[in-house]
Amino acid sequence: MVSTDSALYTTVEKPCAKINRAYACIYFVAILGLIWYRITHIPNECYLTWIVVFGAELGFAFCWILDQAFRWRPVCRETFPKKLSDRFEKELPSVDIFICTADPTKEPPLNTVNTVLSTLAHDYPVEKLSCYVSDDGGSILTFYALFEASRFAKFWVPFCHKYSIKQRCPDAYFNDRDDYPHKNLSYAVECENLKNMYEDMKYSINSTVERGTVPQDKWKDHQGFKEWSSGISSRDHHSILEILLEKGKDSDVEGHDLPSLVYVAREKRPEHQHNFKAGALNVLIRVSAVVSNAPFILTLDCDMYANNCEALREAMCFFMDPQTDHQLGFVQFPQRFHSITKNDLYANRLKRIFDVQFQGFDGIGGPPYGGTGCVHRRDVLCGSEPQKSSLKPSKLSVNLIREKSSPSEMLNEARILAQCTYEKNSLWGKKVGMIYGCAVEDVLTGFTIQCRGWKSVYCAPKRNAFQGQAPVNLNDTLIQHKRWTAGLFEIFVSKFCPFVYGIHRVSIAHRMCYGLYCLCAPSCLHILCYGLVPALCTLNGRSLFPQISSPWCLLFVYLSVSAYAHSVIEFIGAGGSVKSWWNEHRMWVIKGTSSYPFGLIQVLCKLMGISEVGFEVTSKMSDSEAAKRYEAEIYEFGVASTMFIPPATLVVINLIALLNGIAQVLKKGYPALEGMFLQLMLSGFIVMNGYGILEGMFLRRDNGRMPMSVTVSSLLATVVMCFVASNISLWHY
Ligand SMILES: O=c1ccn([C@@H]2O[C@H](COP(=O)(O)OP(=O)(O)O[C@H]3O[C@H](CO)[C@@H](O)[C@H](O)[C@H]3O)[C@@H](O)[C@H]2O)c(=O)[nH]1
């Protein structure tokens, strides 16, 4: 632990680290015992099932080993923003804020507007902030919404500063009465006015979005609207760059400066790869370099508003601490979500990731870059290595900055930087900027940054720094996780594979953590095998596990019970509840048999040149009836998604195996239980996990139930699998 009076932050190793290590040693011995058992109990027939189950167990064991890296040295950090302002208020560096949006139908422009306003009103010197919005939808609706936001900002920003408002996202502020301080009369009047203005703006934006066009009479308000006069499509248009608020020119209603606000829709042509969000961010890096060129960059998704107006100061506590070495490349905040139910039905709070694993990462080299809520040094994103860096703006790599050009020259130059041919034959996407070719550009980029010798820090202030919206239905959740696991596995099969790339700069433990993330997709193999093979064995009267009377049985019981106990304790220690742990586990089973295998197949198809892995934008909308079910924590199936078929099949097969096994026991008594006990326990556990699915298939009548076509497909799959398993001569091998 380092702490002196001048320190702007402290780092403490979590006390659980020592217990974790001791526990890991004991558990490791148990795993060796399991391997010993399998090797010494090779059956005389049914080799195939023995191989499959042993293989799956080795898979689980390997993942367990990688997982220990997270538990080796978790740390917590505390920051002191007060000290920062006392000592460095005048020296605070400029920050460019990047906000990405892609699709006005899936990502309501009003959300983007709220995110933008929350950052424009951030508690940070206004002259040091610039906000850039990348609109990959190239939509006049988004532009219109931002234009309205720029007008509202002139009232909102001074109001927040004047009354030191904590919640600077207008929507959250006006919704959350708790944060409504009863100050003086002038406050009350102003607040009421602002609330009305906000409601008006909200109405204009939402009604315009609903209509799908911006009325001609509004076009005169800003020359930027003309860009759409030729009727452009989101996939085919020139680059559009408009300054909505200009520093030094626009001021708020009280006459103070405002941060600048720039709208960027990069050029899109069907014949050019646009590289999704990574491409969008690279354009922003270049465009901002000619406009404001701040030495620090905060990246945000359009739905991630700043919930803590001191977030940037929190980050600066790390960058400006005199003891911090020059290797600190970025500060990552956790992704927190406001759309989560009480017990986190779909485990979208990502509690284990952000409250356990990232602290583990932080102790051994730094968390990954999570795509949103992250402050980078600009140099780091421009491909530089630690020693060349400083707090001054960069002149490096980008090689774009022509000093003192007039605003119109500057804009013209910036438009060229946003063209799709600009990156041709350059290092952009390969060594400079966000790295291309992967659906999780963030993790890949962060990893290559760390491989160049940079460190990162995880900063989780008590008041959530940023809050976003998580998917609110099962299908969206599964699609999101498919993209993540596919993207992570793409890293694994690329030259950036964490087990081989960056060996000199990144520690073994650190690479193990990345390795576990990257291997999520193939981990479906051992999950599926363990879920299916024992059940099929039960149906055919075969046993894969030791008998109840055998002492080996205890080993299996120990391995499962203690792993679960540890997992529950860890989860609760991180502030979770038993119910949310259970929901997390249920989702692990569903994702493991759905998102993961689909992600795996996607990457295999890419490797064989059949198709690419895309970036399906997560929808941030929901209908009201579904919203009620979500609040009541009932799984929302609704759409006929093929992704529901494998988990549904798995649960049905296990249900049949369980019922079959119970029938056998009732008929034959104890001897039938003797060999099947562990198998039946396993099937019972899977059925418990999948009860929500069974309910959706057979018991529910509402619109969110499992669509008939999925139920039928799963039952067909079940019949085929049971038939194959009991008829082919599988059991002789
Ligand atoms: O072609 C695209 C596709 C997406 N986006 C933006 O990327 C962001 C993230 O997209 P979203 O659909 O919300 O995906 P999530 O799964 O919620 O995003 C997580 O995972 C992504 C990587 O898969 C990271 O980039 C994100 O920061 C991280 O929050 C959004 O702001 C989008 O507008 C673009 O700008 N261009």
Ligand SMILES: [Mn+2]
């Ligand atoms: Mn998102």
